[in-house]
Amino acid sequence: MGARDSTLGFALLGLLHQAQRSGYDLRKAFTATPLAHFRDSPGAIYPALRRLRRQGFIEPLTEERPSGRRRQAFQLTPAGRRAFLAWLQAAPTRDEVVRDMDALVMRLGFMSQALPASAVLSYVDALRAEVEAYLVELERFLATAGGQMPLSARLAFESGLEGFRACAGWATRARRRLREEARKEGRRE
């Protein structure tokens, strides 16, 4: 349990890792950032919070608010922090590269708030390796089957290819920046 949480669940853990927040705060956070394409619907967030609470990953923060307005804030429990860290540290798999790249990118997004640059670096590296391996497979497919594909199908396929190529290029550049950052961090300690 915990490993099979929904992406939304981990996104909530990530945000609550930064600071205690209420359901309403979390909704606003999703609306404000263009990155995570979650709906800010209460019908998703409140049930997800209840699930996390049932799993023992978050706990309500009994707040005394002298001035009226009802508000239920949550914070991570130690178990929640552990689950979040385990999720962050999991190596990206081929399967995730193929059908859940968004979640991989989101994971990266939360990473420096909890792990050192060296860990981020190895994550990006692993991601790049998986992407490049998949690229090889895609290119092989195009070489064998590309000839018979109708034009728009080939274009669609190529758009996917280009996306993964861009990802590989980005990862290479990101790696350089992270290596530098990791060096700085190393010196600081």
Next chain:
Amino acid sequence: MGARDSTLGFALLGLLHQAQRSGYDLRKAFTATPLAHFRDSPGAIYPALRRLRRQGFIEPLTEERPSGRRRQAFQLTPAGRRAFLAWLQAAPTRDEVVRDMDALVMRLGFMSQALPASAVLSYVDALRAEVEAYLVELERFLATAGGQMPLSARLAFESGLEGFRACAGWATRARRRLREEARKEGRRE
């Protein structure tokens, strides 16, 4: 009704538009092509086929198979063909660009099998326009909020940016090829 079909439903319509197929055939089609990242699970496909049938978009093809093996093939009804074409011809929206690019690409993939290159061209053009508009928004966000973002968050954001940039570049190249193809088609008639 029909507009709110799941992506899987349209994928099935697209495959059945090419030829009559059974559920098993459709599953194999998903396993064989790396593009569409659908699971080939029977638990998704058979219920989806039933839904399409209930909507009147497909109909079973009573096949007399002299040699034993049970097999239920389906073909599109006129209503199904209409729904498929309507889906293909819908202009890509901002919302789809943000949170359902995969479906947009899949739509393109099916396009030449049913529409002339000129229609594909205007679709790709509309897609490019939406993507570029969204890029502007993303760049503005990075310019204002990028400074305070932790490193990995900025990297994650940039990976998204690069993906959309790659898409815009791809669309520009695709457009050239489609224009040429449309000219050829125009001459042929």
Next chain:
DNA sequence: CCGTGCATGTAATTCGTTACATGATTCC
């Protein structure tokens, strides 16, 4: 006659979406 592949499905569970419901509070 036994395993592999063909071929179709169901059940339990989980999750997200839309739409609706509710009420308090702050600002004008």
Next chain:
DNA sequence: GGAATCATGTAACGAATTACATGCACGG
């Protein structure tokens, strides 16, 4: 006192996933 916004939820529904269930047929 009325509108906007804070703030939390529920209900109905659609859809996907995993895992299970079933049975035939063909090759060796």
